[in-house]
Amino acid sequence: MRRPMVAGNWKMHGTRASVAELINGLSHLALPSGVDVAVFPPFLHINQVIDGLKGKSISVGAQNSAVESMQGALTGEVAPSQLVDAGCTFVLVGHSERRQMGEQDGMLIRKFAAAQACGLIPVLCIGETLEQREAGKTLEVVGRQLGSIIEELGVGAFANAVIAYEPVWAIGTGLTASPQQAQDVHAAIRAQLAAENSEVAQGVRLLYGGSVKAANAVELFGMPDIDGGLIGGASLNADEFGAICRAAGN
Known part of the structure; x- marks a missing residue:
C-alpha cells in the first residue's frame, strides 16, 4: 500500500516575516x-523552515540542486550534499518552470543521480504544455521525460524517488485536469514503469500537481493511481494546505 504524500512548492515566494507566519500556521495544523x-x-x-518545524x-x-x-x-549553485x-530530505528535479528556462533531459538526469548519490529523494516533475495536449502528444511527452531517466539510470532508480505529473497548462492558471484525465496519465506512467519492473511501478508514489485546492483534492486523490499532490499557490496558506493534506488521508 503506497503512503500518500502532499508536498508544498513555495516557489519564489516569502520573506523572513511571511515565512515565520506560515511556519506558525503549519505548526498548529492537525495533520493526518x-x-x-x-x-x-x-x-x-x-x-529558517527546518528550525521552525x-x-x-x-x-x-x-x-x-546542482x-x-x-x-x-x-x-550560484547549491550542491545536494x-x-x-x-x-533537507527531498529535492524537485525538472519542474516545468525550470524546463522552460532551458533545463534539458541530460542535465536533469545528472541532477537526479547527484541527488540520490547524496541521499536526497528526487521528486521528478513531468508534464505537457497545452499545445502538446491539444496535439494529442501528452503521453508521448510524459513518456519521453520519464524514459530519459529510465534509460540512463535504470528503472530501479525510482525505488527511491517520487514522480509528480504536472500538466504545464494547469500550473497557476486556475485550470486543472479532471480527475479522470489526471488518472489516465498517472496510469500510463505506472504502466511505463511496470513494463520494466512491476514491483517498482507499484511502489512509486505518483503525485498530481496543477491548481490543486481543498475543493478538488478529495476527488483527485480518490483516483487509484494518484497518491497525493505537489501543491503550488495553495501551499502558501496553512489552512488550505492542511485541508489538502487531510483530503489525502481520507
Missing part, C-alpha cells in the same frame, strides 16, 4: 498520521 507532508521553500529560507511531522525539501553531488566551483547537511 498516514500522510507524508513536505514543503519546498526557496533556498534562502530552508534553514523541528519536532513537527513535516519534511523539508529544496526546489532545485548537477554535481559535492561542493565545488559552480558559482549541502542540502543534506542543511537537513
